[in-house]
Amino acid sequence: MRTTPIIAVLESAGPRLVPVETPLLRADDMGLTRGEGAFETMHVRNNAAWLLDEHLDRLERSLSRLHIPAPERSALTELVRVAIAGWGDTEAGVKIIVTKGAEFGGIGPFVYAVVFPVPEIFTATRRHGVRLASLSWGFPVLARERAPWLLGGVKSLSYAANMAALREAAHRGMGDVLLMSADDYVLEAPTASVVWQRGASLFTTPTETGILAGTTAAYLFTNAAEIGLTAGYELISRAELIAADGAWLCSSVRGIVPIVEIDASPLPIGSSNAAIQELVGFPM
Template identity: 35%
Template sequence: MSALVICGAPAAGMPGAPSRLVDPDSPAVRATDSGLLRGDGVFETVGIHGGRLHDLEPHLERLAQSAAMLDLPTPDLGVFREAVATAAHALLADFAEPPATAMCKIVYTRGEEHAPPPGRPTGFVLAEPFPDVSHDRAEGVSAVVLNRGYPRGVGEQAPWLLAGAKTLSYAVNMAALRHAHARGAKDAILVTTDGYVLEAPRSSVLVRVGQRVVTPAVEGGLLHGTAQRAAFASLEAHGFACEYRDVHIEELTEADSVWLTDSVQLMRPVRELDRRELPIDAALTATVNEDLLSHP
């Protein structure tokens, strides 16, 4: 089951037909679309938990930020907001009871590869259920450390690499996950060539040391996680000090807890890193996830 909405005019000021709900098996983009051919576009994934969209506005804001980094025409966030609501409603209408976890993927590309300026961007929203992740949230996941292939600070030194933008060019991220699976792990934590923690292929990394929880500084060219921000708010409400700073790889194995956070799977503890067991605070993890699920 899924629901697909094609945005008729996804760019601000762009003329076009209204957005429309279509058969999810129908074509969504042309074969000459630069998002398909070159990964020249951006996306966001919004979690739907218990039938409710979570943190939609931060995702739309980040979509606009990523689009600006790619010099894409400014997206019409009102069009995407309405498309998300339509797709989510259509998906949930197919269920007697809302699925525990679903997601809404927002996609915005440059459109036709050789379209004359200002071009004609493509936009669509796809909503679909997500597999049950309650076991991973409770019991944790295994992960391996993988080298991302560039040093700390590359986002500032080489902005054309688009570090910190959520682009459709996810081949490296998916290759990292496949490599982790081949090594018997569920996920991966990416690090710089000089030993600093970045993020997981689809999640932010949180590290607890005593009563302090840290995550790598976004100034290093990282995606600013929406679920990570919500987790920080919950942790601070429960008495933890939260901080953005550089995190060295050695801190992972010395930490009291390590988590991966994202908008769909929420907060998952890392129970094993490179075959080395890490401590899990099941009670704290459950508390934060309850807060995330109750937060619209």
């Protein structure tokens, strides 16, 4: 199985593969110095990026909110194709990064893709689940709807707070984070959507809260009827989530991961877990 990442850079003449150790960014690139940029990460299966169009749609929405020109859709599609062509048959992740470009000199945006192996911990958590620490995001549930400059729903490069939350969870001996609003509503995880089951229905948090609209969760909801479930959106408290019939983290490369504990409170693995896993098709 390949373990060395593959890097492809989008240039005016088209995508070009470069050695992984090649320096790419200028020292004044605003994606590096200010976090001004956006990215998308996709699962690679059967030598193709899964849900590519949906991810590129979201990338374009993020770039629009950041006032960064979006590359042509055909150029991004070709960039992904070139990047993953040499990976092989095993699953992988592919990340597209678009930075705002150089602060001095007007060069930008800068666009590249990275193909990387799926960590073993991801496949393990698909099977065994994950334990979450609940942490406050510090603002009321609808604050970002009233303050668009907080960039709710934008997958920007500014992920330092997300990573800090994950470090705090690890410090507490937990595997991930349940991000909560200041008024005790479930939002999302730092790198995943939260989905829960009640009876024969699946739910997730509405995007009006400023969460990132999850592509994997959207696929699950669009196709839920195939496994006898309905799907909808609602606000839910931490206590209500713990009392659900099952709950999952949904992310683009990790896949569907059962939540088995929140702050020392156990959760059952939902009765629909096997059907959900089969529907989304991540290797177990």
